[in-house]
Amino acid sequence: MSTTDVIVIGGGPAGSCAATLLARAGRTVRVLERERFPRFHVGESLLPYNAAIFDELGVTAQLRDAGFPIKRGAQFHLGNGSKGTGFVFASGKFTRHTEAFQVERARFDEILLRHAGGSGAEVEEGVDVERVEADAEGVSVRLKDGTTRRARMVVDASGRGNLTGSQEGLRVMNPKLKKLAVFGHYDGVQVDPGTKGGDTVIIRQEHHWFWMIPLRLDADGTGKVSVGAIVERDDFSRAGQTAEAFLDGRIQASPPVRERLAKARRVSPVHVTSDFSYRNSKLWSPRCVRVGDAAGFIDPIFSSGVFLAMYSARAAVAAVQTALKAGTDGSAEFAAYASRVQTAMTIYQEMVDGFYTTPFMELFLEPRAKWDLAAAVNAVLAGELEGGWKLRCRMKLFFLLVRLQARFPLVPRVSFAPAA
Numbered sequence: 167m168s169t170t171d172v173i174v175i176g177g178g179p180a181g182s183c184a185a186t187l188l189a190r191a192g193r194t195v196r197v198l199e200r201e202r203f204p205r206f207h208v209g210e211s212l213l214p215y216n217a218a219i220f221d222e223l224g225v226t227a228q229l230r231d232a233g234f235p236i237k238r239g240a241q242f243h244l245g246n247g248s249k250g251t252g253f254v255f256a257s258g259k260f261t262r263h264t265e266a267f268q269v270e271r272a273r274f275d276e277i278l279l280r281h282a283g284g285s286g287a288e289v290e291e292g293v294d295v296e297r298v299e300a301d302a303e304g305v306s307v308r309l310k311d312g313t314t315r316r317a318r319m320v321v322d323a324s325g326r327g328n329l330t331g332s333q334e335g336l337r338v339m340n341p342k343l344k345k346l347a348v349f350g351h352y353d354g355v356q357v358d359p360g361t362k363g364g365d366t367v368i369i370r371q372e373h374h375w376f377w378m379i380p381l382r383l384d385a386d387g388t389g390k391v392s393v394g395a396i397v398e399r400d401d402f403s404r405a406g407q408t409a410e411a412f413l414d415g416r417i418q419a420s421p422p423v424r425e426r427l428a429k430a431r432r433v434s435p436v437h438v439t440s441d442f443s444y445r446n447s448k449l450w451s452p453r454c455v456r457v458g459d460a461a462g463f464i465d466p467i468f469s470s471g472v473f474l475a476m477y478s479a480r481a482a483v484a485a486v487q488t489a490l491k492a493g494t495d496g497s498a499e500f501a502a503y504a505s506r507v508q509t510a511m512t513i514y515q516e517m518v519d520g521f522y523t524t525p526f527m528e529l530f531l532e533p534r535a536k537w538d539l540a541a542a543v544n545a546v547l548a549g550e551l552e553g554g555w556k557l558r559c560r561m562k563l564f565f566l567l568v569r570l571q572a573r574f575p576l577v578p579r580v581s582f583a584p585a586a
């Protein structure tokens with residue numbers, strides 16, 4: 167049985183990122199991925215701060231060559247058309263990276279995984295991991311085919327499969343976010359002209375919301391767009407409809423979405439997924455560190471998933487490297503890693519919790535230049551997690567104003583009622 171320095175379970179963005187960085191640092195790395203790539207995956211809108219990680223991986227040129235649409239901002243509108251706002255990352259005072267890719271994940275994930283292979287990681291696809299057992303010398307990784315692989319350390323990047331978190335009973339569902347997503351890809355969707363064509367467009371109804379993420383921009387002002395609705399899980403069950411009928415019904419009942427899709431046709435199956443908002447109570451075990459969705463996932467609204475997946479993978483690699491050099495089981499290094507990642511996740515958790523309340527939306531949709539609060543929100547939406555006290559103070563003030571707005575209208579109230 168051969169022993170590798172690190173086994174990475176899962177070849178999504180987190181796993182590929184970890185594998186590339188470890189291989190480039192001279193470690194022997196084996197990626198074990200259940201699927202064969204390319205494979206479909208949800209999660210198509212990236213954040214600008216991913217750019218620094220792509221540079222570090224040495225994959226930026228390949229991603230540019232792939233021709234993914236460029237996202238320069240995000241728009242948030244009420245479903246009745248009464249109010250909306252747009253964030254342009256380049257106009258953010260604290261925003262250091264200002265452009266992101268909008269990606270078909272099948273293609274994007276394959277580029278990252280092949281790049282990990284090209285960087286020296288050994289990539290095995292079609293390999294389903296069943297169990298991970300650590301001992302004093304290393305880790306045994308048992309596969310569903312009955313064979314076992316050995317390594318000194320494991321990076322669990324198994325996504326929502328949450329392999330080691332489930333094995334150890336660590337998954338804690340968020341009781342406030344019992345959401346369900348129903349989504350598909352559409353061709354011929356009207357997109358905004360000019361640089362706004364690459365924006366993510368969010369349409370907020372009172373109890374559900376839509377995303378529209380351009381995946382390809384065509385010369386005639388339309389494009390291929392990922393369209394999804396996030397609804398209460400119980401609303402979907404109560405409707406008793408097929409996923410297709412449910413999504414179509416929601417689209418038809420939402421004028422801004424209906425208008426953009428007036429000449430569109432669906433070019434993918436309609437997918438449904440739920441129970442995605444959770445965190446593991448512990449992000450590591452001896453010789454095993456959990457990254458990306460295998461650490462936790464908050465909510466799709468601010469498109470933070472892939473960025474946090476790669477951010478956590480990069481942080482985990484630093485911890486693994488220190489532990490391997492010191493010959494430890496990683497406990498101390500992984501504990502420090504976990505605290506850093508929990509802090510990052512909490513920044514988005516606070517934004518997500520806010521998004522589902524009306525006072526937050528009232529302030530969010532009325533960005534004011536005062537005290538640079540809108541600039542601070544802009545930076546967080548771009549992926550700024552290490553902006554220091556300047557950003558922290560402003561975000562604290564923003565959330566204080568949200569609490570005040572709940573009692574006294576600092577900015578006008580919004581209404582979700584259908585337009586007359």
Ligand SMILES: Cc1cc2nc3c(=O)[nH]c(=O)nc-3n(C[C@H](O)[C@H](O)[C@H](O)COP(=O)(O)OP(=O)(O)OC[C@H]3O[C@@H](n4cnc5c(N)ncnc54)[C@H](O)[C@@H]3O)c2cc1C
Pocket residue numbers: 175176177178179180181198199200201207208209210211212213293294295296323324325326327328329347439442457458459460463465466469470471472473475
């Ligand atoms: C509805 C919805 C919308 C979203 N929208 C966005 C968005 O717009 N932008 C964004 O950034 N994020 C979004 N996300 C989140 C995003 O999809 C994830 O955060 C991201 O894919 C996490 O990357 P990962 O590498 O951790 O996991 P994944 O991308 O899920 O990769 C995990 C890999 O592990 C493999 N695997 C699992 N179990 C095993 C096993 N036992 N053995 C071997 N391999 C295994 C899987 O096959 C998979 O390839 C969304 C999520 C949801 C639910």
